[in-house]
Amino acid sequence: MLKIILLWVIGIFILLQAIQIDIPEPPKTIDPQKEMQAPKEIASLLKTSCYDCHSYQTTLPWYGNIAPVSWEVKSHIKDGRKWVNFQEWENYDEEKQQKIYKGIAKSINLRMPIPMYMKMHEEAKLTTKQRKMIRTWAESFVKEEE
Numbered sequence: 001m002l003k004i005i006l007l008w009v010i011g012i013f014i015l016l017q018a019i020q021i022d023i024p025e026p027p028k029t030i031d032p033q034k035e036m037q038a039p040k041e042i043a044s045l046l047k048t049s050c051y052d053c054h055s056y057q058t059t060l061p062w063y064g065n066i067a068p069v070s071w072e073v074k075s076h077i078k079d080g081r082k083w084v085n086f087q088e089w090e091n092y093d094e095e096k097q098q099k100i101y102k103g104i105a106k107s108i109n110l111r112m113p114i115p116m117y118m119k120m121h122e123e124a125k126l127t128t129k130q131r132k133m134i135r136t137w138a139e140s141f142v143k144e145e146e
């Protein structure tokens with residue numbers, strides 16, 4: 001009995017592998033001029049903590065191709081890039097850039113980087129001081145509306 005259950009589990013697992021999410025291919029040429037320019041310390045924090053999901057420079061971990069985990073990982077990358085791709089920054093209009101700055105200031109304390117991601121990526125963890133630095137930097141661009 002146990003053997004049959006085990007075979008079923010393995011079988012289903014193998015079948016799941018056929019269902020994969022595709023991340024759109026990055027463009028062949030990525031114009032470095034389009035990348036967001038930030039002070040060095042900020043840029044380097046964004047690169048280590050955000051670029052996996054918010055740029056074309058994605059390093060997919062080994063489990064990133066194994067369903068069902070891959071569905072979660074790849075949808076994060078897909079949705080993350082849609083929200084902001086720091087390498088597409090100069091293509092965004094002012095309204096979108098404002099929305100992103102505001103979003104960063106708001107989400108940097110709790111929501112971003114995604115907590116699950118940080119469990120697997122020690123290097124992406126941000127200290128309270130680093131979060132504050134990013135928030136202050138993002139807020140400095142937010143234009144107050146009347």
Ligand code: HEC
Nearest residue numbers: 049050052053076079080083103104107111112113114117
């Ligand atoms: C593991 C992938 C991942 C990482 C790493 C990540 N993000 Fe995100 N981010 C997402 C996804 C997915 C969304 C859109 C869905 C959502 O809001 O949960 C998102 C949304 C956002 C938003 C939109 C507002 C919001 O809170 O929904 C902002 C701003 C943002 N991310 C900033 C950042 C910054 C800044 C970092 C680095 C400090 C970062 N993200 C790291 C995946 C990621």
